[in-house]
Amino acid sequence: MTSPKRIGKIEFGLLSPKQIRDMSVCKVIWPDTYDDDGFPYPKGLMDPSLGVIDPGLRCKTCGQKQGDCPGHFGHIDLAKPVIHVGYTRLIRKLLRITCRDCGRLLLDKEEIEKFSALEDDPYSAETIGEKDVKKERVCPYCGEQQYKINFEKPTSFVEVISVVDENTGKTIKTEQKLTSADIRERLERITDDDLRLLGIDPDVARPEWAVLTVLPVPPVTVRPSIILENGQRSEDDLTHKLVDIIRINQRFRENQDAGAPQLIIEDLWELLQYHVTTYLDNEVAGCPPARHRSGRPLKTLSQRLKGKDGRFRGSLSGKRVNFSARTVISPDPNLSVGEVGVPLAIANEMSVPVRVTKQNIEDIRAMIRIGPHRPTLRDPCGANYVNRPDGRRIRLIAGPEGNCDTVAEMIEPGWKIDRQLRDGDIVLFNRQPSLHRMSIMSHRIKVMNGRTFRLNPAVCPPYNADFDGDEMNLHVPQTEEARAEAELLVAVQENILSPRFGAPIIGGLHDHISGIFILTNQTKWYTKSEFLYLLKYTKMDKMPEPGKIVDGVPYWSNKQAFSVILPKDVSMFYKATCCQNCNPCTKDSEAGCPNDAFVRIVDGELLCGTIDKKSVGAMDGTILNRIIRLHGTRRARDYIDDLTKLSIRAIMLNGFSYGINDTDLGKNEHKQIRDVLDQAESDAAQKISIFEQGHLEPMPGRTPEETLELQLMSQLGKARDRTGDIASRHLGFENSSVVMAVSGARGSMLNMAQMAGCIGQQAVRGERLSRGYEDRTLPHFKRGDKGAGAHGFVRNSYKSGLTPTEFFFHAIGGREGLVDTAVRTSQSGYLQRRMINALQDLKVAYDGTVRSTGGKIIQFVYGEDGTDPAKSASGQPVDVKGIAESVLKEEI
Amino acid sequence: MTRLNVLLHEMVPDHQIMTGEEVTDLLKTFDISEDQLPKIYHDDPAIKACGGKPGNVIRIIRKSQTAGEATSYRLVVRRPKK
Numbered sequence: 007m008t009s010p011k012r013i014g015k016i017e018f019g020l021l022s023p024k025q026i027r028d029m030s031v032c033k034v035i036w037p038d039t040y041d042d043d044g045f046p047y048p049k050g051l052m053d054p055s056l057g058v059i060d061p062g063l064r065c066k067t068c069g070q071k072q073g074d075c076p077g078h079f080g081h082i083d084l085a086k087p088v089i090h091v092g093y094t095r096l097i098r099k100l101l102r103i104t105c106r107d108c109g110r111l112l113l114d115k116e117e118i119e120k121f122s123a124l125e126d127d128p129y130s131a132e133t134i135g136e137k138d139v140k141k142e143r144v145c146p147y148c149g150e151q152q153y154k155i156n157f158e159k160p161t162s163f164v165e166v167i168s169v170v171d172e173n174t175g176k177t178i179k180t181e182q183k184l185t186s187a188d189i190r191e192r193l194e195r196i197t198d199d200d201l202r203l204l205g206i207d208p209d210v211a212r213p214e215w216a217v218l219t220v221l222p223v224p225p226v227t228v229r230p231s232i233i234l235e236n237g238q239r240s241e242d243d244l245t246h247k248l249v250d251i252i253r254i255n256q257r258f259r260e261n262q263d264a265g266a267p268q269l270i271i272e273d274l275w276e277l278l279q280y281h282v283t284t285y286l287d288n289e290v291a292g293c294p295p296a297r298h299r300s301g302r303p304l305k306t307l308s309q310r311l312k313g314k315d316g317r318f319r320g321s322l323s324g325k326r327v328n329f330s331a332r333t334v335i336s337p338d339p340n341l342s343v344g345e346v347g348v349p350l351a352i353a354n355e356m357s358v359p360v361r362v363t364k365q366n367i368e369d370i371r372a373m374i375r376i377g378p379h380r381p382t383l384r385d386p387c388g389a390n391y392v393n394r395p396d397g398r399r400i401r402l403i404a405g406p407e408g409n410c411d412t413v414a415e416m417i418e419p420g421w422k423i424d425r426q427l428r429d430g431d432i433v434l435f436n437r438q439p440s441l442h443r444m445s446i447m448s449h450r451i452k453v454m455n456g457r458t459f460r461l462n463p464a465v466c467p468p469y470n471a472d473f474d475g476d477e478m479n480l481h482v483p484q485t486e487e488a489r490a491e492a493e494l495l496v497a498v499q500e501n502i503l504s505p506r507f508g509a510p511i512i513g514g515l516h517d518h519i520s521g522i523f524i525l526t527n528q529t530k531w532y533t534k535s536e537f538l539y540l541l542k543y544t545k546m547d548k549m550p551e552p553g554k555i556v557d558g559v560p561y562w563s564n565k566q567a568f569s570v571i572l573p574k575d576v577s578m579f580y581k582a583t584c585c586q587n588c589n590p591c592t593k594d595s596e597a598g599c600p601n602d603a604f605v606r607i608v609d610g611e612l613l614c615g616t617i618d619k620k621s622v623g624a625m626d627g628t629i630l631n632r633i634i635r636l637h638g639t640r641r642a643r644d645y646i647d648d649l650t651k652l653s654i655r656a657i658m659l660n661g662f663s664y665g666i667n668d669t670d671l672g673k674n675e676h677k678q679i680r681d682v683l684d685q686a687e688s689d690a691a692q693k694i695s696i697f698e699q700g701h702l703e704p705m706p707g708r709t710p711e712e713t714l715e716l717q718l719m720s721q722l723g724k725a726r727d728r729t730g731d732i733a734s735r736h737l738g739f740e741n742s743s744v745v746m747a748v749s750g751a752r753g754s755m756l757n758m759a760q761m762a763g764c765i766g767q768q769a770v771r772g773e774r775l776s777r778g779y780e781d782r783t784l785p786h787f788k789r790g791d792k793g794a795g796a797h798g799f800v801r802n803s804y805k806s807g808l809t810p811t812e813f814f815f816h817a818i819g820g821r822e823g824l825v826d827t828a829v830r831t832s833q834s835g836y837l838q839r840r841m842i843n844a845l846q847d848l849k850v851a852y853d854g855t856v857r858s859t860g861g862k863i864i865q866f867v868y869g870e871d872g873t874d875p876a877k878s879a880s881g882q883p884v885d886v887k888g889i890a891e892s893v894l895k896e897e898i
Numbered sequence: 899m900t901r902l903n904v905l906l907h908e909m910v911p912d913h914q915i916m917t918g919e920e921v922t923d924l925l926k927t928f929d930i931s932e933d934q935l936p937k938i939y940h941d942d943p944a945i946k947a948c949g950g951k952p953g954n955v956i957r958i959i960r961k962s963q964t965a966g967e968a969t970s971y972r973l974v975v976r977r978p979k980k
Contacts, residue, residue, distance in 0.1 A: 855928060862934045871965030883964050 012860070019210030020093075023220045030081035031055045031067050034223050037252040039231070039241060051248055056080050057225040077225025082251065084219055085258040086275055087186045088282045089161045091290055092308075093216035098157045100193060100204075100213050101184075103139040106165070107150035109195025111203065112139045114146040118203060134204055155184075159292030161279055163189060186279070190217040221282065223248060243304040247285040247296065254278045329356060329482040335437075336473050338460035339654060340543075342647045343512060344498045346435050346449035347460025348427065348480065353453045354380050356482050357390050357424035358431060364419050371417065373425055377402045377410040380426060383453055387428040395420050427482065429453055432492045434481040435461070437469040441838060444468035444501045444511060448492035464518070464650050465498060467624040468511050499639035502630065502646075505876040510627035510634070510642075516751050518650050519619050520742075521657030523584070523749035526568050526617040527739070528602050531561040540655045544648040546570050565612040567656075571648040572629070573637055574610040578888070579897035580628060581605070583619040583750040608895050619750025622649055626750075631879075632888065664742045669762040669805045675736050679729045679763055683801045686725030690718050690794045697792075714792070715774060719767060722799050726766030730759025737762070761804045765812075768798035768819030775815055786811055904943045911960040913948045916971070921955045924971055938972040950974045 036050040046052035055066040057077030065075040089097065103112055111118070113134070143152055154166040163184040168177045184192075193216070198208040206213065229242035241249075258274040284296040287308035295303040311317045331352045338347055362370050376388035378401075392400040392413050403409050417423070427433075429452050436446040447468065454460055459478055466472060483489045494500070504511035514522065525540070531554065532540070550570065552560030581593075585603035593604035598614055605615030607629070621629050634642040671679075696702050697714045704713045734755055737744050743761070746752045760766065768775055775798035781789040787796040795801070798815040802808050808816060847859045854872055856865040869875070871883065879885030890898055904910050916924070925932065932955075938945055940952050950956055954974045962968040 853928065860934070861930060863928065863930060863936060866928075866970045867965070867968065869964075870960070870962045870968035873964060878964075881964075 017207070017210055019207070020212070020215040021222065022212065022215050026079075026081050026220045026222045029079050030222065031078040032080040032223075034080045034082050034248075034252065035256075037249045037256065039245065039249070040239060044239075051223070051245055051252070052226055052231070053080065056223070057227045059226050059230040075227070077227030079225060080223035082221045082223055082248075082255060084221055084278065084282075085255050085262055086278070087190045087217045087219045088221075088275075088279050089186050089189065090216050090218050091160055091283045091286050094157065094161060096213065097189060097193070097216055098155070098163070099136050100196065101155045101163060101189065102136050102141075103134065103204075104192070104196050104200070105145040105148060105150055106152060106192065108145060108148040109192060109200075110145065110147045110197065111200040112143060112145060112152065156181075160290040161283055161293075185275070186217050190214050190219075193217065218282065221251065243298070243306060244285070246298070247281065247304060247306055250296075251278070251281045251285060254281055327481065329484060331356060331480045332477055334458045335471060335476050335478050336456075336458040336460055337463045338454075339463060339650060341452060341460060341462045342643065343462045343465050343650075344449055344643055345452050345462070346433065346480070347454040347456075347458075348433075348451045349457050349459070350380065350383055350453055350455060351457070352480070353427040353451070354378065354388070355390075356427050358427065358482060359393070359422050359484060360425045362417050362419050362421045362423065367417065367419060370423055370425075371414045374402060374414040374417065374423065375410050377404040377408060378426075379404040383455060387426040389423045389425050391424040392417065393422040393424070427451055427453065432483065432489050432497075434483065434492060434496060435459075435469075436479045436481070437471050437476065438479075439835070439838075441470075442468075442504075442506065444504065445470075446496065447498045447501050448496040449498060462647075462650070464512055464514060464624070464646055467513070467515065468501065468504070497639075499643035502639060502642055503634060503876045504625075505874070507625075508875050508878040508880045508882075509625065510630045511625055512646060513624035513627040513630055514622040514646075514650060514653060515624050517657050517662070518653040519623055519749050519751035520662060520746055521653035521655075522568070522622055522649070523616060523618045523745060523751070524660050524662070525564050525653065525656035526612065526615075527564075527584075528616075530564040532564065532567065534560060534562070536659065537562040537567060540567050540652060540659065541570055542655065543651040544571055545644065565614070567652070568617055569607075569610060569612045571645060571652055572607065572610040572612070573633060573641065573645075575636060575892075576607055576610050576629065576632055577892045577895045578605065578607045578629065578632060579891055580620065582616050582621065583623075583626075584616055584748045606897070616749075618748075622653075623750060632892070635885075636892075662742055662745075666805065668737075668741055668743060669758075669803075671733055671736050671762055675732050678732045682725055682728050682732070683764060686722055687794050687799075687801070689721055693717060693721070694792045718792075718794070718797075719769075719774060722767045722794055726759065726764050729763030730755060733759055733762040763803055765800040765803060765808070765816065767794075768800060768815045770818060770822050774798055775818055784811055784814065903947055905947045910944055911958050913944050913950070914957045914959070915948060915950055916955045916957050920957075924955065932973055935971055935973040937975045939977040940974050941977050945974055952976045 032049065032053045032055045034049060034051055034053065036047050038047045038050045039052045040046055046054055048054075053066075054063075055078060057067075058065045058070075058072045058075050061072050064071060065078075067078045068075050104110065105112055111134070117138075141152075141154055144150065145152060153168065156164045156166060158164060165182045165184055166179055167182055168179045170177050193212075193214040196213060201208045201213070224244065229244040229248075231239050231241045231245065234240055254274065254277050258271075258278055261270055261274060280293070281296070283290060283293060284304070285306050288295045288304055288306040289309065289312075296306070297303055309316070314320060331348075333349065333352070341347060360366070360370065370389070373387060373389040374392065376386065378388060378390045380386075380388045389402055391402065394400070400409070400413055402413060429450075431451050432448050433451055434446055435449045438445075440446060445468070447465070449461075452460075459480065461471075461478075469478070471478065483492050498512070502510045502512045534549075537549075550562065550566050553563040553566050554561050582603045582605050584601055585599075586601055588600075591599075591604075593599045598604070602614065602616045605617070605621065606613040607615075617629075620626050630642055630645060633645050693702070693714060697710060700710075702710045702714060704710045705716065708716070734744065737758070739745060739748075743753060743758050747755050747758060770777075775783050777783070779785055782791060783796060783798065787793075795811070798819065800808060800812040800816055802812055848856055848864055850868045851857050854867055855863050856868050857863055873883055875881070879888065887898065905913060921932075928934075935955065938950075938956060940946075940950065945956065948956070952974050956972045956974060958970050958972060960968045960970070
C-alpha cells in the first residue's frame with residue numbers, strides 16, 4: 007500500500023536579493039501610509055499595487071477584487087547590508103570554519119576526505135561542525151593566520167586579533183568589530199564546493215544571502231490596517247516596524263551621501279540593524295523588544311508564527327466550530343446515563359438540517375409555523391432557517407410581522423430546513439481536558455428548563471466532572487453519517503468499558519455505593535410496600551415470589567430486591583470490598599462470612615454477600631462487566647440506570663447523614679488513645695536517649711541517625727494506627743463514615759482515625775519535618791530536640807483541634823501534596839501533548855497491522871496480540887475463571 | 899575482558915537475519931516496500947551481535963504476556979551521523 011502522494015525531498019533555501027527584486031511589484035521609498043484625504047501614498051507602505059484591503063477597490067497589479075487578490079510583495083533597498091537574526095548561528099559557523107582571506111574551508115584534503123559523502127548515499131554526508139576546525143590555525147590554502155571570532159548577541163561579530171610582540175614575546179589581543187558588509191564579503195568568498203561539504207546547496211542558499219541588502223515588504227493583505235470607531239486608521243504592528251525601517255534607512259542614506267563622520271554612520275547602521283532585527287523577531291535575547299506607543303511589545307514576524315496562539319498551533323492545528331454550546335453542568339439522577347439535559351434556550355438556538363420530502367412535508371410545515379421561538383418545553387420544536395435548493399437561505403422571523411406562515415406555504419420537497427433540537431436528538435458531549443476517548447461521548451438530549459446542562463452523576467467518572475462550577479461543551483452532528491457514528495461508536499453505553507484497563511469506567515459512586523451497601527448487607531426483610539418503594543423507578547415487570555411468609559404476611563428480602571435488577575443468567579462468585587481478609591476465611595462454613603463479604607450470584611439471584619464498590623463502583627463494577635459480556639451494552643446501560651435508582655431509594659429508606667458527633671468517642675476510648683500516645687512519645691524519648699548515649703544499634707547500611715529516624719517514624723505511625731483501631735472498634739456499622747469506608751464509597755479507615763483518634767506524623771519526602779530554624783523546626787523547641795512533638799507529630803485529631811505548632815506542621819505536610827499535584831498536572835499535560843503529536847495519525851489497518859499515514863508499519867499485530875483492550879478482561883485475553891464459574895454455576 | 903553477548907541475555911529477544919526469499923515473502927504478505935518496515939540501527943548492540951548489515955531484515959521474536967510470542971521485523975539501516 008502506498009499513499010497517493012509521497013514527499014521525495016524538501017528543499018530549504020534563502021531568498022536571494024535577485025529573487026526579492028523579481029517578486030517585488032513596488033520599490034517602497036516613503037515611510038508614509040495614507041495622506042490626509044485617506045489616499046495611499048504612491049511608493050509608500052500602502053501602495054495600491056501591494057494589494058487591496060478596502061472592499062470595492064481593485065488591485066493595481068492583478069486587477070482582482072478584495073478577497074481574490076492575494077497581495078503582492080514590494081521591497082526596500084537597504085543603504086547598507088544588515089544581518090538577518092534568524093541566521094546568526096549559520097553565519098557564526100561559517101565565519102569560524104572558513105579562511106578570513108581566501109574563504110576556503112579551513113581543512114586540508116585528507117581531513118575533508120573523512121567527512122565526504124558515502125558513494126551510495128549523498129545524504130549520509132557528515133556535516134562539518136565548528137568543533138572540527140581548530141581555532142586560530144593557519145589556512146592550508148593561502149597560509150593566512152586565522153583569528154578567534156566572538157559572537158555577541160544579538161547580531162554582532164568581533165574578531166580577536168592576537169599578535170605576538172617581537173620584542174617582549176607577549177601576545178597582544180585587539181578586538182575588531184566586523185561590520186555586516188565585511189561579513190557579507192567574507193561569506194561571498196566561500197566556494198560552492200566547500201558549501202556542499204557543509205550540507206548547504208549553493209544554488210538555493212548562498213550564505214551571503216543571510217546578510218540582507220534588500221528587504222521584502224509583505225503585501226498589505228498580510229498587515230491590513232483597521233479603521234477604529236472614531237474613523238481613525240490603526241496600522242498593523244508590521245507596518246509600524248516597516249515605517250521605522252524606511253525612516254532610518256532614508257536618514258542613513260542622506261548622511262552617507264552627505265559624507266557624515268564615521269561615528270554617525272556607525273550609529274545609524276546599528277539602529278537600522280536593530281529595526282530589521284526586531285521586525286523579524288521581537289523576542290531575541292540581548293535585544294530590548296520594540297514597543298508600541300502604549301508600551302505593549304510589537305507582534306512581529308516571528309511572534310506571528312511562534313507559540314500556542316501562533317499561526318501553527320493557534321490557526322492551523324486549532325479550529326473553531328459552529329453548532330456547539332457550552333454551559334455549566336449540574337446533576338440529574340432521573341436522567342438515564344445515556345441522556346443529557348439541554349436548556350430550552352440552547353435547544354432553540356441549535357439546529358439539525360432536515361430535507362423536505364413528500365412524507366414529512368406536513369410535519370415540517372408545522373415546525374416552520376412555530377418558527378424560531380419555541381415557548382415551552384412541551385411545544386414541538388420549531389425551525390430557524392429554510393434553505394432553498396437554489397442556495398438561498400431564508401431566516402424565519404417570529405411574530406405577526408414574521409414570515410413563518412408564508413414560508414410554510416412555499417416549501418416543497420427538495421428544500422431543507424434547519425430544525426431546532428428536540429428530545430432524542432443525538433449530540434456529542436465533552437469536558438476538557440479531553441485526555442482519553444471517553445472525554446467525548448454522545449448522549450440523547452432531553453430539553454429542560456433552566457440554564458445548565460444536566461447529566462446523570464454516574465457518567466461523571468469518564469469525564470472527570472463534578473458540579474462545583476464545571477462547564478461542558480455540546481456539539482450537534484449535522485449529517486446522517488455523523489449521527490450514525492455518534493450512535494454506534496461514541497454513545498455512552500459503547501464506552502462503559504474503558505480501553506485503559508478493560509473494565510467498566512462508568513458505575514455507581516458515593517451515595518450509590520453507600521446505598522446499595524446498606525440495602526444488601528446482611529439479611530433484611532421488607533414488606534410489600536417497602537419493597538415496592540425501593541423498586542418503584544426500576545424496570546420491574548413482575549414481583550418475585552415472597553422470600554418468607556410470617557403470620558400470613560409476605561416479606562421480601564433485601565437480596566431479592568437487588569436480584570430484581572439483575573439479568574436472569576448471571577452467575578458470579580467473588581469477595582466484596584468489605585472483605586476483611588480474615589484468616590482462615592469462613593465463607594464456606596455453616597454460618598458463612600461474618601461480614602457477609604462473599605458474594606454468590608447464581609442465575610441472577612443474589613444468594614449471599616454484600617454489594618459494594620467491587621460490584622457496582624466506577625472503575626470496578628464486576629457485575630456490570632459480566633452483563634456487558636453477556637447481554638451487550640444497552641442492557642448494561644439499563645442496569646446502571648436501575649442500579650442508581652434502586653441504591654438511591656435504598657439510602658433514602660434508611661436515611662444517611664454525617665455530622666461532627668459521628669466522630670464522638672466514649673470516655674474510655676479517649677483515655678485509651680491518650681495512653682497509647684503517651685506511651686508512644688515516651689518510647690520515642692527512650693529511643694532518643696539510647697541514641698544520645700551512643701548505644702543505638704544501627705540497621706545494616708544506615709547511620710545511627712538514619713536508624714533513629716526510621717524507627718521513630720514507624721513507631722509513631724504504629725501509634726496512629728492503634729488510635730484508629732480504638733476509634734473504629736467504638737464506631738460500628740451504624741456510623742456513616744464506617745459504612746462509607748467499608749463499602750468503598752468514600753474515605754478510608756485512615757481518614758476516620760485522623761478525625762476521631764490522632765492525625766499522626768507529618769512528613770515531607772517521607773521524612774519527619776526537620777527544616778526551619780537552626781537545629782529545630784520552630785523557635786518553640788529546644789535546639790537539637792529530637793522528640794516526637796518537635797518534628798511534626800500531631801497527637802490531636804481533627805475533631806479535638808490542633809495546637810498552634812501542630813497546625814503549622816500540618817500545613818507543611820499539606821503543602822507537599824499540593825505542590826506535587828501542581829507539578830504532576832503540568833508535566834503530564836506536556837507528556838500527553840507529545841504523545842498525541844506522535845501517535846495521532848496511526849490506525850489499525852484491515853490486515854491488523856498498525857500503520858502511519860505513509861503506510862509504514864508501526865506494529866505488525868496491534869498491541870502484539872491483536873486484542874482490543876476494551877474487550878479484554880482487565881488486560882487478560884480471556885477471563886477463564888469468570889466463564890467457567892458462569893457455566894458451572896459454582897465457585898472454582 | 900570478556901565481552902558480553904547481549905543475545906544471550908534473558909531480556910534480549912531472539913534476533914534472526916532473514917534470507918532474501920523470506921524478505922520478499924514478508925513484503926508480499928504485508929503489501930509493503932522495504933522502507934515501510936520499522937527500522938533498527940546497524941550499531942544496535944543486538945544487531946552487532948547477530949551480524950546484521952544495513953539492508954538486512956531482522957526477525958525479532960519476543961515473549962509476550964498476552965500473545966505468547968510476538969514476531970516483528972526490522973530493516974537494518976545505517977545510523978545517520980550526528
